[in-house]
Structure formats: structure tokens, C-alpha cells
Amino acid sequence: MEAQLATFEAKKRKNNPDLEKYIKIGSRYFYIENMNKMSWFAAHRVCREIGGKLATIKDEEELEQIDRLLDFRTGYWLGLNDLVFEGLFQSWPPKALAWIEDHFTNFPNGASDYGHKTDCVVLSGMWNKSETRVNVFEKRLQNMEAKLAAFEASKRKPKPDLKKFIKIGSRYFHIEEMHKLNWYAAFKACREIGGRLAIIQNEEELNKINDRVEWLTNYWLGINSLIEAGRYKTWPYGEKQRPFIKWLRGTFRDHDYGRKCLVLLESKMLDRECDEYRPFICEAVIKE
Known part of the structure; x- marks a missing residue:
């Protein structure tokens, strides 16, 4: 079972951390x-x-200093993953020009690519290794009640360039x-033009959008069951309804424990593997 290892660089944070919850390791x-x-x-x-x-x-x-404080039998989530591009490990949510970032890793030989779709990185005992998201979720987290993950995306998003959008309704x-x-790269692409993956509001809007798309084509939407299998939400946007x-x-299939992302197909929706x-x-994110 994995637990998470959290950190921050205080000068870059917009929310002030409660330092009573943290320990100082190095600087x-x-x-x-x-x-x-x-x-x-x-x-x-x-x-x-x-x-x-x-x-x-x-x-x-820094890795060695942290490693001394960990349970060697446990894997701890880190912030790196290759959700957007297979084999390119970067932090989430993805940033523009993220491919030029140089993140420290310490993979055992061959451990950074098991050939299983996309990975999230864990720190495990003496080594920093990747484990497949699919295996970790399905084997260890099927029965866990995970809360909806959200972040204040509006504070980091550029304003939408409406020349790249069309008005529908x-x-x-x-x-x-x-x-x-893939769904994760599409998520990033929408953010870079000041939007987000579309969350269709009602059947009227669904029909209008369907009139504009190609026949027999699946389009990624902003709904998924990444947090909890079988429960489809607007992660990471955080809408409560x-x-x-x-x-x-x-x-x-509410008994299907796979974590999927929704697509639009011929005015209907169905789930597909997010990879x-x-x-x-x-959709453009426009704040009044």
C-alpha cells in the first residue's frame, strides 16, 4: 500500500502551508x-x-535525508508521473514547456518503463520507482472511499482566446x-488555450454539440472515474453537483472497477481507457 509524501516550495505557493504539519528536511x-x-x-x-x-x-x-525517515516496507507517492506522455516524467498538473524540466529520479535499471500504459512515481525504501497506476488502483484501492480531488485551476489558467472557440448555444x-x-494530454491542451475538457450541461447542449462533430468519432470529455472506480465525476474541476x-x-457497468474517462459518441456517452x-x-472558462 502506498502513502503520500507531500512537499512544497514556499515562495511559489499561493496558499500558505501550515508548517506545524511539516518537518524540516535539509532546506x-x-x-x-x-x-x-x-x-x-x-x-x-x-x-x-x-x-x-x-x-x-x-x-x-535530499533523497537520502528523506529515506531515513520512511518505513522501508512502504511505497510513498511522489509528484512525478508520465500521465501526459509515456516515458516523460513530469509534475502534475502539467505546465506549458514542461518537457524542458529536468526532474531528479533514481530509478532501478528498467523500472521506469514496465510497458504498462502510464505510471505514477513512488519512493520505496532505498529506491525511487514507478508502479503502474492501473495495478495499484485495481489491486489495492478498489474498496477505498476517496474524496473528489480538485484544485484552483482558475488561478493558473490563461484567459481563453475565443478565436480558437466556436459559440454553441x-x-x-x-x-x-x-x-x-490521451485524456491527460487533452486535459493539458485545453488548459493551454484557457479552457478545460468539456462538461456538457444538459441534453439541449449535447444535441447542439453533436451537430458539430464527426460521425462515428469518440471525443474526450471532462468526466472520469479516476478517483473512485464506477463513480463518474468532474475531476479535477471540483463541481459538487x-x-x-x-x-x-x-x-x-457500476460493477466495473476500472478507472475510465468519458467520451462523446453520436449524442451519447461511454467510458474508455484514459490512455x-x-x-x-x-470548453472556454470565462469568469464574470
């Missing part, structure tokens, strides 16, 4: 959670709630046909 402050086990996505949220972020370790010296959408991405979903007949490459729909 930085860390929070080591041993009691509560959760998914990587839920750990991401918990760290933000205490004014931090999942840790990215800066060098070998009362809102603005960008329908990406040319570039097919249940999202509008119009399932394609026979496709929803698949598909076109996507963004």
Missing part, C-alpha cells in the same frame, strides 16, 4: 503521511489542502479534430 519542509492510504489523485488533493504539493525530490542528498467550445491525444451523463445503452488517443472537446 525544505515535508509532510510524510503513513496512516492514510489513497490513490495518487486523492493524494494530490490532500497535499494541496495543507498548502503543499506531492513531493519532487531535487537531488541525491450560450457557451464557447473548441472541437479538436486533427490532434488525437452530479454531472450530466447520457449513457450509450448497455455501456455503463487511448482520441480527439477532444474543450
Whole structure:
């Protein structure tokens, strides 16, 4: 079972961390959670709630100092993953130009690529290694009640360039046909143009959008069950109300423990593996 290891760089944080919850290791402050086990996505949220972020370790010296305080039998979530691009480990949420970042890792030979889709990184005993998100979730977290993860995305998003959007009903959408991405990369692409993956509000809006998309094509939307299998929410946007979903007949299986992301197909919705490459729909985030 994995627990999360949280850290922050105080000068970059917008929310002030409660330092009473942290311990100083070297020149930085860390929070080591041993009691509560959760998914990587839920750990991401918990760290933000205490004014931090999942840790990215800066060098070998810091790794050794942290390692002395850990239970060697336990794996601790870190902030790196290759959710957006397989084999390229970066922090979440992804940033523009993130591919030029140089993050410290200390993988055993071959451990950074098991060939199992996308990975999130854990610190385990003496080594920093990646484990597949699918295996960790399905084997260890099926029965866990994880809370909805959210972050204050509006504070970090650029204003939408409405030239890249079209008005459908009362809102603005960008329908990406040319570039097919996995769900995580589509999430990033929408953020970079001042939007987010679309969350359709009602059947009227659904029908209007459907009139604009290609026939027999699956488009990523902003709804998923990444936090808890079988429960579809708007992670990481944080809306409290249940999202509008119009399932394609026979496709929803509440007993399916896989963690999936929703697509739009012919005015209906169905779930797909989030690692698949598909076109996507963004909505503009406009604050009054």
C-alpha cells in the first residue's frame, strides 16, 4: 500500500502551508503521511489542502535525508508521473514547456518503463520507482472511499482566446479534430488555450454539440472515474453537483472497477481507457 509524501516550495505557493504539519528536511519542509492510504489523485488533493504539493525530490542528498525517515516496507507517492506522455516524467498538473524540466529520479535499471500504459512515481525504501497506476488502483484501492480531488485551476489558467472557440448555444467550445491525444494530454491542451475538457450541461447542449462533430468519432470529455472506480465525476474541476451523463445503452457497468474517462459518441456517452488517443472537446472558462 502506498502513502503520500507531500512537499512544497514556499515562495511559489499561493496558499500558505501550515508548517506545524511539516518537518524540516535539509532546506525544505515535508509532510510524510503513513496512516492514510489513497490513490495518487486523492493524494494530490490532500497535499494541496495543507498548502503543499506531492513531493519532487531535487537531488541525491535530499533523497537520502528523506529515506531515513520512511518505513522501508512502504511505497510513498511522489509528484512525478508520465500521465501526459509515456516515458516523460513530469509534475502534475502539467505546465506549458514542461518537457524542458529536468526532474531528479533514481530509478532501478528498467523500472521506469514496465510497458504498462502510464505510471505514477513512488519512493520505496532505498529506491525511487514507478508502479503502474492501473495495478495499484485495481489491486489495492478498489474498496477505498476517496474524496473528489480538485484544485484552483482558475488561478493558473490563461484567459481563453475565443478565436480558437466556436459559440454553441450560450457557451464557447473548441472541437479538436486533427490532434488525437490521451485524456491527460487533452486535459493539458485545453488548459493551454484557457479552457478545460468539456462538461456538457444538459441534453439541449449535447444535441447542439453533436451537430458539430464527426460521425462515428469518440471525443474526450471532462468526466472520469479516476478517483473512485464506477463513480463518474468532474475531476479535477471540483463541481459538487452530479454531472450530466447520457449513457450509450448497455455501456455503463457500476460493477466495473476500472478507472475510465468519458467520451462523446453520436449524442451519447461511454467510458474508455484514459490512455487511448482520441480527439477532444474543450470548453472556454470565462469568469464574470
